[in-house]
Amino acid sequence: MGGGVRLGLVIATVLAGWMSALPASAQDGRTLGEPTDVKACMNCHEEPHVIGVFATAHMTEGDPRTDVATQGCQNCHGASEAHMVRPPEGQLRASPDIVFTGLRASPVEKRNKNCIGCHEAGARIHWQGSAHESSDLACTDCHVSHDVDDKVRFKATQSAVCFGCHAEQRAQNLKPSHHPVMEGIMACADCHNPHGSVGPHLLVAETVNDTCLNCHDEKRGPFLWEHAPVQEQCTLCHTPHGSVQPAMLIQRQPYLCQTCHDSTVHNSQPFSGESIVGGGAPSRMMLLRSCLNCHSEIHGSNHPSGIRFGR
Numbered sequence: 001m002g003g004g005v006r007l008g009l010v011i012a013t014v015l016a017g018w019m020s021a022l023p024a025s026a027q028d029g030r031t032l033g034e035p036t037d038v039k040a041c042m043n044c045h046e047e048p049h050v051i052g053v054f055a056t057a058h059m060t061e062g063d064p065r066t067d068v069a070t071q072g073c074q075n076c077h078g079a080s081e082a083h084m085v086r087p088p089e090g091q092l093r094a095s096p097d098i099v100f101t102g103l104r105a106s107p108v109e110k111r112n113k114n115c116i117g118c119h120e121a122g123a124r125i126h127w128q129g130s131a132h133e134s135s136d137l138a139c140t141d142c143h144v145s146h147d148v149d150d151k152v153r154f155k156a157t158q159s160a161v162c163f164g165c166h167a168e169q170r171a172q173n174l175k176p177s178h179h180p181v182m183e184g185i186m187a188c189a190d191c192h193n194p195h196g197s198v199g200p201h202l203l204v205a206e207t208v209n210d211t212c213l214n215c216h217d218e219k220r221g222p223f224l225w226e227h228a229p230v231q232e233q234c235t236l237c238h239t240p241h242g243s244v245q246p247a248m249l250i251q252r253q254p255y256l257c258q259t260c261h262d263s264t265v266h267n268s269q270p271f272s273g274e275s276i277v278g279g280g281a282p283s284r285m286m287l288l289r290s291c292l293n294c295h296s297e298i299h300g301s302n303h304p305s306g307i308r309f310g311r
Contacts, residue, residue, distance in 0.1 A: 105140075119139075123193055
């Protein structure tokens, strides 16, 4: 039996027990005397996207942070006294005090204030003033609080949520050379903290290099012979979201190298496709790994003779 089916049976069993315990006034749709009783909400809200909340941490009665035991659904949705009263025939029921999704959603500030009231520590301490907060983004624009399988929380499905806004990064990740984000091996949150950061571009570390070196530790150094752009910033040579060049280089070799090394060590004439004609030494500078055919340790070398990053 699949996980989704088992979850559905568990929720259905819980709800059946609650509904059977309801007084007749609740079962026929009239207002309950106790507005904070979760059973009162379940009397009307039987939709799958609502009852899924019972499988999430938001409905854990034993957790004092949820206040479910004393406030029920109103812990997130507000007292909602007008909503709890059955409207006269032909009139729409008043909305809850706080609505998180849909056409009648509450203002972003009101929704986020309720979420941040509990989720303000850890990775979310820099939310205030972050790029997403400044863009008037609501927590529920990315998260589905009633869903135990909230897509943004899992590597395999997170990128689809992020790419809903970040179309340029989606296009770059579809290029031949890219981090395994589309494959679900990596997630956007491995490099970026969507809730805010002290670094640029919502990076998880304070600098670009510190973020990259979390995975690429072999490039960290210090080296006996250091390549200046490597120490300055990885993105001088690499584009992090994807490239048509190998190793996510921003430009093919030797043209990338020649943006800095036009007339040093080798002859002062930059190499180009014309160098291939007739073969010979210039072909080595253009074909296969180009400059890296000789300068193989381009990120840095600890060899005593590695001043040119050749070993």
